[in-house]
Amino acid sequence: GAGVSQSPRYKVAKRGQDVALRCDPISGHVSLFWYQQALGQGPEFLTYFQNEAQLDKSGLPSDRFFAERPEGSVSTLKIQRTQQEDSAVYLCASSPRGLAGTTDTQYFGPGTRLTVL
Amino acid sequence: AQSVTQLGSHVSVSEGALVLLRCNYSSSVPPYLFWYVQYPNQGLQLLLKYTSAATLVKGINGFEAEFKKSETSFHLTKPSAHMSDAAEYFCAVIRGGYQKVTFGTGTKLQVIP
Numbered sequence: 001g002a003g004v005s006q007s008p009r010y011k012v013a014k015r016g017q018d019v020a021l022r023c024d025p026i027s028g029h030v031s032l033f034w035y036q037q038a039l040g041q042g043p044e045f046l047t048y049f050q051n052e053a054q055l056d057k058s059g060l061p062s063d064r065f066f067a068e069r070p071e072g073s074v075s076t077l078k079i080q081r082t083q084q085e086d087s088a089v090y091l092c093a094s095s096p097r098g099l100a101g102t103t104d105t106q107y108f109g110p111g112t113r114l115t116v117l
Numbered sequence: 118a119q120s121v122t123q124l125g126s127h128v129s130v131s132e133g134a135l136v137l138l139r140c141n142y143s144s145s146v147p148p149y150l151f152w153y154v155q156y157p158n159q160g161l162q163l164l165l166k167y168t169s170a171a172t173l174v175k176g177i178n179g180f181e182a183e184f185k186k187s188e189t190s191f192h193l194t195k196p197s198a199h200m201s202d203a204a205e206y207f208c209a210v211i212r213g214g215y216q217k218v219t220f221g222t223g224t225k226l227q228v229i230p
Contacts, residue, residue, distance in 0.1 A: 042220030099215045103168045108160030
C-alpha cells in the first residue's frame with residue numbers, strides 16, 4: 001500500500017547530463033504535483049497534472065524542465081542539461097480529486113535528492 | 118498573491134514544554150491554511166488544515182492551530198513536546214483557484230531532553 005513512491009531516492013549527475021525522476025502516485029488519485037525543495041527552503045511548486053493533462057507548468061524554472069503523465073498515473077520529471085542550481089530534493093504529491101478538490105489532502109512521496117556536480 | 122511567513126527558522130523547547138510555531142498569512146480573502154511536518158529524509162505529512170469551518174483546528178499527534186483573522190495568524194501549538202516532535206514544520210496556503218500550495222520557509226523544532 002501504498003503511498004506515493006518516488007525513484008530513484010538519490011541521483012548524482014554530472015553537469016550537462018539529462019536526468020529522469022519518476023513518481024508513482026496513490027492509485028486512483030486524479031491530481032499530481034511536482035515540487036522543488038532547495039536546501040533549507042520550503043517546497044516550491046513546479047507543475048500540476050489533472051489525470052494526463054498538464055494544467056499548470058508555471059513553476060518550471062526553465063525549458064530544460066519537462067514533466068509528463070501520459071496515462072494519468074505515473075509521472076516523470078525530466079531535466080535536460082542539468083546545472084548545479086538544479087541540485088535539490090524533488091517532491092511529488094498526489095490527491096484524490098481534480099480541480100474541484102481544492103482542500104483535499106496532498107500525499108507526498110519521500111522525494112528524490114538530486115545532486116549535480 | 119497569497120503567502121505565508123514563518124517567524125523563527127529554529128525553535129528549541131524542553132521535553133514537556135509548550136510548543137508554539139508562528140505563521141502569519143497575507144491574504145485579502147480568507148485563505149485555506151495548512152501545517153505540514155517533515156521528518157529527515159521523508160516527504161511532508163499533513164498535520165492539520167483550516168478550511169473556513171471551525172477556527173480552532175485539531176490535527177494529528179496532539180497539535181492544534183487557531184485561525185485568527187484579526188491577527189492574520191495561524192500559529193501551531195502543542196501543550197507538551199515529545200522527543201518525537203523534532204522535525205521541520207511548514208505553514209502553507211492555497212494560492213489560486215485549486216490546490217496550488219505555497220509553503221513558508223519552515224521552522225526546525227528541536228526538543229531538548
